Amino acid sequence: MAKQKKAPRPKAETPKGFRDYFGTEVTERTEMLQGIEAVYHRYGFDALESSGVETVQALGKFLPDVDRPNEGVFAWQEADDDGNGDWLALRYDLTAPLARVYAQHRNDLPTPYRRYAMGPVWRNEKPGPGRYRQFYQCDADTVGTGSVAADAEICAMLSDCLEEVGIPRGDYLVRVNNRKVLNGVLEAMGVADEGQQADVLRTIDKFDKVGEAGVRELLGKGRLDASGAYIDGVGLAAEQAEPVIAFLTSKGATAADTLANLRAAIGDSAVGAEGVDELEQIAALLEAGDYGSDRIEIDPSVVRGLGYYTGPVFEAELTFEILDEKGRKRQFGSVAGGGRYDDLVARFTGQKVPAVGVSIGVDRLLAALREKGRMSGESEGPVVVTVMDRDRMADYQAMVAELRQAGIRAEVYLGNPKNFGNQLKYADKRNSPAAVIEGADEKDRGVVQVKDLILGKKIAENATLEEWKERPSQAEIPRDQLVQHIQKLLKGDS
Amino acid sequence: MAKQKKAPRPKAETPKGFRDYFGTEVTERTEMLQGIEAVYHRYGFDALESSGVETVQALGKFLPDVDRPNEGVFAWQEADDDGNGDWLALRYDLTAPLARVYAQHRNDLPTPYRRYAMGPVWRNEKPGPGRYRQFYQCDADTVGTGSVAADAEICAMLSDCLEEVGIPRGDYLVRVNNRKVLNGVLEAMGVADEGQQADVLRTIDKFDKVGEAGVRELLGKGRLDASGAYIDGVGLAAEQAEPVIAFLTSKGATAADTLANLRAAIGDSAVGAEGVDELEQIAALLEAGDYGSDRIEIDPSVVRGLGYYTGPVFEAELTFEILDEKGRKRQFGSVAGGGRYDDLVARFTGQKVPAVGVSIGVDRLLAALREKGRMSGESEGPVVVTVMDRDRMADYQAMVAELRQAGIRAEVYLGNPKNFGNQLKYADKRNSPAAVIEGADEKDRGVVQVKDLILGKKIAENATLEEWKERPSQAEIPRDQLVQHIQKLLKGDS
Incomplete structure (x- = not known):
């Protein structure tokens, strides 16, 4: 009998034009969205979250033809028994879904309807450098009023968002x-x-x-x-x-x-x-x-x-200069835009409904803040409690439990503890502010060693001898003072 | 010439099995995710956000066959010139993408790798009552250690999350x-x-x-x-x-x-x-x-x-009883679960990598909190500044600008101001705490009228005559005391 052929291993890759976001790439964006959301909310806008999937019919703009159903959007046909399922697609922006939502729920919504929405959208386009096929949008729109006061309000709100x-x-x-x-x-x-x-x-x-x-x-x-x-x-x-x-x-x-x-x-x-x-x-x-x-x-x-x-x-522009990849000065440029569009809902209902909205380019804003050094991109790592004695894991867990109780980010090293050097390398990779060490000797004497890794890095970089002497990078402290010591160290005054 | 037939209007509907979330449905979930995220972070877990789209090959479990490529997941084939494009699909959970990410980036990630992820996932299943084809997951996993300390830690973290x-x-x-x-x-x-x-x-x-x-x-x-x-x-x-x-x-x-x-x-x-x-x-x-x-x-x-x-x-269960739709008492049941799975990454690399993780059912948790009355589901509406005189819109805008400066959610009525009753109906629909009124007479005298809509509602419901007399639901106050008056009113002591 022929030996059965093994299936080849799958490739561990994102699809072309997609990417993963790690650590602060995620949390800094989340913080920015929270800031913008707080301003939108203060202006009386309500949250709306529609699903990522819409019928192609509702999206409207990109009706798939028979040969290339995927042009511009990611689209597919629902499987049903006779092959006549609906065509569905991933939303390509947050405005087309708003039009659908407003047409569908208009009798239950206040008039005017102020809503904000934030989330990923998808474009089936050729990816390029820095151009991804999934990205965030962060919109606010006022539907159902033609008053220019609505336009003025959105301009003021945009200004507040940027400062926020x-x-x-x-x-x-x-x-x-x-x-x-x-x-x-x-x-x-x-x-x-x-x-x-x-x-x-x-x-x-x-x-x-x-x-x-x-x-x-x-x-x-x-x-x-x-x-x-x-x-x-x-x-x-x-x-x-x-x-x-x-x-x-x-x-x-x-x-x-x-x-x-x-x-x-x-x-x-x-x-x-x-x-x-x-x-x-x-x-x-x-x-x-x-x-x-x-x-x-x-x-x-x-x-x-x-x-x-x-x-x-309207358009929001950052007016400061940055250096481009060739070292030339250039303006950072546009980070948000919007305006009045009065025909959006008519597709569904036949009635013209005036609307005005703004969309903030969150990814460009993040890039600008990083460019100006106003966002570090560096994560605040956890305090790492090292494992000197595998059998005393419970002692180490008790330490991190205490630290977390006090609101301090902390963890026990959970890799193979055999090689102590690997534990410190791990702490370094995690950007840890401190490592805690408690061997059998320390345990007997009721103390722990705390390595100040922030200071350690500074010394490695540029601290003077005086600084080094004044604030030794490793301290032996009583076990019951662990939390206070780490608190001081994090504040930079240990 | 025959008159060209007009295309029929598209239906304003979500696809079957999808839904829209409004106002507090969105913000209460966001708050819950933030609370869980804070705990995950404190335990040393780092954020990871992968895209909603993966190759079907990487997802693995649901390889599409030729006749029904959509079984279980939403999948489609990339358009390329010779029809051999990759099959892509929406992720059906956050664990399969984690395996792909870990296999792809393992040389750059710390070992062990603690990561959390939260976001929508999609299932191509028959929708049912309360069962949607897009929903949130909120996971934390530790990859690269077989230590039971990792399992214990995740149980403790789950407990902290629920209390948080x-x-x-x-x-x-x-x-x-x-x-x-x-x-x-x-x-x-x-x-x-x-x-x-x-x-x-x-x-x-x-x-x-x-x-x-x-x-x-x-x-x-x-x-x-x-x-x-x-x-x-x-x-x-x-x-x-x-x-x-x-x-x-x-x-x-x-x-x-x-x-x-x-x-x-x-x-x-x-x-x-x-x-x-x-x-x-x-x-x-x-x-x-x-x-x-x-x-x-x-x-x-x-x-x-x-x-x-x-x-x-492990499994987290809510132990209190609720009444089901037929009025019978029953336990609320499971809201989170997880465990150790050691074969996830091997598909890609051939190496077994031990891992343990937890997934919190955010939507069930929200339902439980609402059931127990610990989440109102009611939004805090904006203060509505009414429009008595269309030509003095600038005056009204100045009022809301002042209120927002003080951190108070506020807006000018932007609908047609002709019918004043509609303005108050709007304020009611928005659940506004107060309406501000400034007609020509008030303007001349330097005062505004503030209608206390919270009290108004209470009176309508159950306030005693004494309460009503003590705290009249409409007050005339000097224009320059608007912000302080509203602040007091929101605190409930005007």
Whole structure:
């Protein structure tokens, strides 16, 4: 008989584009989410947690076709007996599920409905460096009111969130613009064709790179770019470019100046005037809440999302500089954004429901705080009680029980205790502040040895001889003073 | 030309077996997870968050076959150009991913590796009442040590977790048993056939229901059950049942008694003796940590999981009674369980790695606390500043900004302010403690009206006339005393 072939061992790997998070990578994010949640809650927003799985029908945007059901989302068909099960998919953001939840439960929800949600979302996209197919979102939305007070409130809340998680005032700016003003500009330009409007939007997006003259060229005949390629223009007459240029350069020294410039840019467009009025109201409401231009400002150069949103849009940017991988200074950039979108629920109910929301990029915020050294990324390890005598495990367990009772993170070494060096290496790997040693001799004399590993590390790095003498890194103390001694050591004054 | 048919509106529904969680359903669970996390952390466990998606190969247990790839897990094939993409699946628990993570990262992880993980898992099962296809798990495991000190530690930690989240001592019990003792009993019975061993395990599981005589019948010829059906027996001789009965009835008044009874039950089985020794050591270690039998006890009647685990097993049970849906008293039952499993990582690496872990059933614990009235399920709503004059929105925003600055949950009413009754209905729906009113007249006089909605509710329910007179439910106060007044009101002493 042939010997049965063994199945090959499975590979221990995450799927492509996914990763594991360890220790402080998890806890620092949890703390940040808790901070943001506290602010959302204080503003009257209620928690909502929908499941990770939705019907593809409810998600809407990414209906799977027959050949490639997985485009953009992770999707699969429910198994049922006749092969006609529903298509299900992992949510790709927190807004599409909100629309479904609101449509489903609207009769039980207050109006307006303020909700926050935080959790993982999944994208079936090609992974890249630092780009993962599962990541966190952290959103707040107000559904069911068209009042600009809701928009202003979300801008103020975003500002509070950033300060709550450790971005000081001055290191960020929330910038506000309005899609309606841009619509007014398009009217003033006399551009009614949708294709041309999209071209103008794309050109505006390039303002940062090509500047005023470049935008004029791109709106007109076209432009030779830096690589030598010729970029076709939108084909507008030279004077049609004026409102766009006026719009893009309308930022004044004060909000009042900016608003006056915008009014000039939109000419006599009604929708444009409505947009400027909204910005004016938002500015007044924010000022009443004492949110000045050091925190939130009207800024017509915010163009990201203008294509998607229907009214006010906003973006939070970190204003400090960091060094990129090549050592060049650059701005850290955007960490949150949002705006007003009024058509979300209509898909389900046929009724338009106004809504405005914000999404905070938690992973980018964490990266920023680590970059600035405001988060250590280092974990506070446990005190390690070493095992000198395998038969006295109960004594060691009693020590950690005492330490934990006092709220101190502590553990007994549970590996093979034979090699004492391995125990200290373990404590080092765990970033332990202290190791406790109690051999037979110590036990007889009613004492324990405490090795100060924080000081030990410091000495290894840069302590002076005086420091070393003043605070020896190992102390013998009475057994019954263990907890107090460790408490002092953790405070840094043993 | 035929008019284009409109696509039908999508249904606003969760997929079958999934649900949404609102407000306190989310925040109470978050608080519970935070409490458990704090205990896990204090015991030296580090956080791990793996992604929701794993390769089917790594999950192992539920390999999809060609016809029904979705059995047990939600699985799908990655799209690639030649149709040979990996099969991916949502994780069905947190232990299988731990095995993958440990095998993948073992060279970078400390030994032993203590980790905790909490998050949703997904099961592709038929949903039922109260049974969902996405739910939370909250696990802690120690990988890489066979020391029973690790098992004892996890029992102590489980006890601490339950008290941390609000189950007082006396209302729960952690019960410990050992698979090796059962193996010893099987040896003492002379049952070596694996099929018969499984039959004996199944019979032991029925002890609660059928009692000692029933177990004897089921191990022998069989038994007529209550419905009149005849259940075939295992077919053992009468004297072979003795060790099982001795095992099942071995619980004594003290741990020492129980251990002595167990030693008698296993006869001269070596593996059985090893199992009893382990239980003895666990009992000694727990006693050293001051975890007495009011919290943790050796209990041979714990049989759940004995088939799965390889050494000590444990289960936490809530001991208080609740009323079931028919008004009958019943024990609340198990809320957590775990044990030692030594073969998990070997699938990947070929090396056996000993491990022990616990999983806390967060949703059942929440249900228990709500049942006992220890969690309100009611949210603390925001103070609602009503809108009497649409043009003075900035004034109202300034009020909520002040309240939030003082840490008070507050919001301006953002719906249509025309109907004042709707504003108060909204405040009621949000469970608001107070509504603030400032009309033109109040504004002129520099005052605001504050409606005490907590008292309002009380009066509506059961307050006496005296209470009502003493503490009128609406007060006119100077505008600049708004924050202090609300603070007092929230403390219940306005």
